[in-house]
Amino acid sequence: xxxxxxxxxxxKRFDAxxxxxGVDLQAAPGECVGLVGPNGSGRSTLLKVLATLLRPTSGSIxxxxxxxARAPYEARRRLxxxxxxxxxxxxxxxxxxxxxxASARRGQMSxxxxxxxxxxxxxxxDADVDxxxxxxxxxLSLAAAFLVAPRILLLDDPFAGLDADARLTFSRWLCEVRDxxxxxxxxxxxxxxxxxxxxxxxxxxxxxxxxxxxTALPATAAV
Amino acid sequence: MTLPLPTRELVVVARRSVLIxxxxxxxxxxxxxxxxxxxxxxxxxxxxFYDVLRIYHGGLLAIVMPWxxxxxxxxxxxxxxxxxSALTSRRPSSILFAKILSLAGVxxxxxxxxxxxxxxxxxxxAMPVSVVFRDLASACSLSLLASAVTVxxxxxxxxxMVTWIGAAATTLAxxxxxxxxxxxxxxxxxxxxxVGLTVAAAVATWSDRALQYCHD
Numbered sequence: 365x366x367x368x369x370x371x372x373x374x375x376k377r378f379d380a381x382x383x384x385x386g387v388d389l390q391a392a393p394g395e396c397v398g399l400v401g402p403n404g405s406g407r408s409t410l411l412k413v414l415a416t417l418l419r420p421t422s423g424s425i426x427x428x429x430x431x432x433a434r435a436p437y438e439a440r441r442r443l444x445x446x447x448x449x450x451x452x453x454x455x456x457x458x459x460x461x462x463x464x465x466a467s468a469r470r471g472q473m474s475x476x477x478x479x480x481x482x483x484x485x486x487x488x489x490d491a492d493v494d495x496x497x498x499x500x501x502x503x504l505s506l507a508a509a510f511l512v513a514p515r516i517l518l519l520d521d522p523f524a525g526l527d528a529d530a531r532l533t534f535s536r537w538l539c540e541v542r543d544x545x546x547x548x549x550x551x552x553x554x555x556x557x558x559x560x561x562x563x564x565x566x567x568x569x570x571x572x573x574x575x576x577x578x579t580a581l582p583a584t585a586a587v
Numbered sequence: 588m589t590l591p592l593p594t595r596e597l598v599v600v601a602r603r604s605v606l607i608x609x610x611x612x613x614x615x616x617x618x619x620x621x622x623x624x625x626x627x628x629x630x631x632x633x634x635x636f637y638d639v640l641r642i643y644h645g646g647l648l649a650i651v652m653p654w655x656x657x658x659x660x661x662x663x664x665x666x667x668x669x670x671x672s673a674l675t676s677r678r679p680s681s682i683l684f685a686k687i688l689s690l691a692g693v694x695x696x697x698x699x700x701x702x703x704x705x706x707x708x709x710x711x712x713a714m715p716v717s718v719v720f721r722d723l724a725s726a727c728s729l730s731l732l733a734s735a736v737t738v739x740x741x742x743x744x745x746x747x748m749v750t751w752i753g754a755a756a757t758t759l760a761x762x763x764x765x766x767x768x769x770x771x772x773x774x775x776x777x778x779x780x781x782v783g784l785t786v787a788a789a790v791a792t793w794s795d796r797a798l799q800y801c802h803d
Contacts, residue, residue, distance in 0.1 A: 419800040454661040455602040467591035468675035
């Protein structure tokens with residue numbers, strides 16, 4: 365299998381606490397891998413490590429042939445991460461924010477492209493980013509991630525805070541992005557979402573370590 | 588956005604309501620000094636009013652510039668820079684350089700806003716206007732230093748007050764050192780600009796290594 369993303373022997377430890385350990389993961393172009401597991405099993409941390417936001421304690425990550433430890437900035441060009449810690453807008457409007465992200469990642473984008481993204485995401489273009497509700501902020505983050513068309517999408521509970529309509533809209537949008545060839549690693553809580561979106565799942569289990577702390581034990585299975 | 592990082596910074600600064608208040612206060616302090624001291628107070632023999640204004644102006648800018656930069660910038664530091672780097676897929680050094688250059692541009696505009704008062708002061712001291720323009724160039728090199736130092740302090744200390752006090756003290760120290768060690772105005776300006784560029788280069792180089800990842 366040609367891997368767009370390959371993680372080998374990945375582990376992350378915060379002082380004495382093990383977030384996850386021994387994770388091996390490969391994802392092919394266009395493949396969607398669901399991360400499932402109980403709260404505290406390290407799914408969000410794993411996504412942040414894969415997104416090069418956190419340094420792994422051990423193991424290696426290859427993003428589209430780029431060693432993420434040697435060239436994290438090169439790796440970042442190929443991926444987008446949506447999680448709980450969004451970049452503040454500092455007074456930018458939703459349109460300006462999308463324009464800024466798109467321009468930084470892909471160069472100047474047409475007004476029509478931004479308009480289409482805003483309309484599809486159900487976002488008001490003149491709204492202040494810092495005053496958006498959590499759900500609307502999540503819509504903006506997802507819209508920005510889809511707009512920049514990365515090779516790898518890392519999504520941490522992407523539908524959190526979304527209403528039913530938005531959930532359906534973004535679920536369909538994500539399917540389109542996936543079918544267009546984007547490799548997607550997505551942490552989900554709802555099993556129905558996993559079945560609808562993912563080709564495979566990686567289950568992270570909590571298990572007591574020798575010190576009585578939590579360790580994630582990975583296992584993969586086809587959906 | 589053709590230059591996304593500087594454009595973002597400039598939009599953020601322009602939206603800060605405190606910017607107008609700060610510029611107004613700065614212009615009022617320069618104009619007030621010119622009117623009160625220049626017209627009302629007697630000067631010592633052999634001392635020109637413009638020379639007094641120049642010292643006052645330099646000190647004022649060294650305090651006001653870091654305050655404007657600290658209060659008006661998009662205050663990104665620590666993990667936020669890492670997140671911004673991931674969002675834009677740009678290196679932290681590019682983010683900080685864009686910030687420094689944008690703020691230097693804004694501070695230069697602030698200096699220009701005070702130019703009419705300094706021109707009046709030059710006229711009162713019977714000095715040619717060309718002296719004012721040379722001093723404006725000097726203030727531009729100070730704006731580069733103040734923006735670089737403020738961004739460096741912002742990265743190190745996220746608190747606005749600490750950033751301002753630290754940046755103002757550093758800017759004043761460099762300005763005073765330049766005044767003490769250099770006699771020719773051009774060398775003075777060059778010294779200040781070189782220190783500003785060195786600080787910018789140092790903080791940018793450091794950020795690419797230190798701000799690669801978020802803190803655990």
